[in-house]
Amino acid sequence: MALAELVPHLPTGAGWWYEIKLDGHRTVLWRLAETVRLQARSGRDVTAxxxxxxxxxxTLPPGVVLDGEAVIVVDGRIxxxxxxxxxxxxxARARKLAEAHPALFIVWDVLALPTGDVRGxxxxxxxxxxxDVLAGLPSPSPIQAVSATDDREVAQAWYxxxxxxxxEGVVAKLGTSPYRAARSSSWKKVRHAETVDAEVVGFTGSAARPRNxxxxxxxxxxALSQRLGAPLAALVASYLATAGRTGRGxxxxxxxxxxxxxxLTVEVLxxxxxxxxxxxxxxx
Structure with a gap:
């Protein structure tokens, strides 16, 4: 997946576009020949x-691949x-939760069309x-395009x-930039939260029930994290179930x-x- 570089301020100058950054789960949607697959940033299948x-x-054409954010609105707030x-x-629990609070898939990029790869x-x-792809969906649809502008003042007002x-903030992308599966200086993000991203290199406890x-x-x-709460521990365990081990450290x-x-990347204070x-x- 393409990643944005964290910066303290929105970039200025010609050629920048700005998108609202929503507080959800990064997800890629694959419309396959006979089904749909949803994939988390870790590569895990989260369709269920x-x-x-x-x-x-x-309802998307087979061959379409979309990158975006799965979000849920509760009482008017993400x-x-x-x-x-x-x-x-x-x-089973996810189905019950969906009945109470259905999700939205906010799309910010298309990686492939029925005609082939468009990431370049x-x-x-x-x-x-x-x-164009999203315009063909029935209305209303939970699959929607992210708001974007090439006006920095509008983006700053959003922020x-x-x-x-x-x-969560605003992402800035150069209009000439391709989609690269790595962190790129052509994409920059400004977040409200005072956090940084950190790569997970290990765990304590068991893979099924990681403590830290x-x-x-x-x-x-x-560094070790504080003891993980139950929701975070469950998500980490899902990743560890298929991740390779590299010995002790x-x-x-x-x-x-x-x-x-x-x-796997986590956000830390x-x-x-x-x-x-x-x-x-x-x-x-």
């Missing part, structure tokens, strides 16, 4: 947790807690193609005025952990990164 998105996804609960639920095309072309609705995760911080140090403070292959134990807020 988001059947209220998979079913309407069947609720990350509701998303986290859904993602950590069993399929510029952002402005891909957005036009994405809007300042929409925080109480659950909007070991993370590599932006400065290169490794120790954090910078000397704490032992079981190493795990890269592929920036103010805790100075300490041996960090606070994980969510999976990215």
């Amino acid at each position: 947790n988001w059947m209220d998105l998979a079913v309407p996804g069947m 609720s990350f807690g509701a998303v986290q609960s859904r993602a950590a639920s069993t399929p 095309r510029p952002y402005v072309e891909r957005r036009a193609l994405m809007l 300042e005025s929409l925080v109480d609705t659950g909007v 995760v070991a993370v590599r911080l932006p400065d290169g140090r490794t 120790r954090t910078a403070a000397g704490d032992p952990y079981t190493g795990v292959a890269p592929g 920036a103010g805790t990164t100075r300490h041996p134990v960090v606070t994980v807020t969510r999976l990215r």
